[in-house]
Amino acid sequence: MKILIIEDEIQLSDAIEQSLKKQLYVTESASNFKEALHKVISYDYDCILLDIMLPDGNGIELLKQLKDIKKDDSVIIISAKDSLDDKVLGLELGADDYLTKPFHLSELHARIKSVLRRRNQNGSNSIVLDNLELFPDDYKVTIDGKEIEVNNKEFALLHYLVINQNRLLTKVAIAEKIWGDYMDEVDSYDFVYSQIKNLRKKLKQNNAQPEIKSVYGMGYKLVNSN
Structure with missing residues (x-):
């Protein structure tokens, strides 16, 4: 399983990446909008972890572009903004889940597994x-x-x-x-x-x-x- 981490907080991004590698995921990362856009256009991922607040753009706009080009990568928004409007907009645009910072890595792992089950296994464990x-x-x-x-x-x-x-x-x-x-x-x-x-x-x-x-x-x- 391949996961893209779009997060500009380097310490958090590294922590997420290391924890996912221990779970045997293949990981890639992007720390800004431009780099993230290049990756989502060029490659396919099983799941994208998407921060809303990026230094050179907005994660919601990236999500819009992802759906505009008909990519079906699963998306979990991870954001410090605990706004109902942001959650609703993200989910309406096609995000599969929304996780508010700060969060435990164990909860992130559970959310990823749940999204991947729905995507590839019709909710089943096998x-x-x-x-x-x-x-x-x-x-x-x-x-x-x-x-x-x-x-x-x-x-x-x-x-x-x-x-x-x-x-x-x-x-x-x-x-x-x-x-x-x-x-x-x-x-x-x-x-x-x-x-x-x-x-x-x-x-x-x-x-x-x-x-x-x-x-x-x-x-x-x-x-x-x-």
Whole structure:
């Protein structure tokens, strides 16, 4: 899961980023409106943490632009402004939640998990695809009810494939989603192939019905083998 933190208070931004990394999220950050706008236009995120008060612009305006370009990234507004009007406007513009500063990081984690459940899992604690079941809160995978061993990156990769089942995902998109936005600057994506190969082997060994198909020269997609 990839999260963008838009926050100009560097100490708070760093604290949030470190806590999310401990929860195994991939994180990116932006400290001003211009940088944040570039990131939301250029990349996709599972969740955006959006401060309203930015040094060179307003988070509400950024939210408007996000929706104008039809991006569906989930958004949680985090702001020191505990104004009912701001909350209502933010939610009407498409924000998924609103958290007032100061807040406990544990509450932020809970809000993020809740938003991601609604976005990817229809409110459920797991995602089921044929005989494959993923539990994102626990980074657990089962096949026919039996847990299989996967590392953190393998889980993130499988989760991304499952929520985009039957859709072609390019190596660039996979790299950016699982390893972070700076991956668009690397010279080779051989490491994506290596991760796909390992994950495909584990699925096959445990008789998973979904399988990862290669689309020559383009990328991969998860399909039902039956």
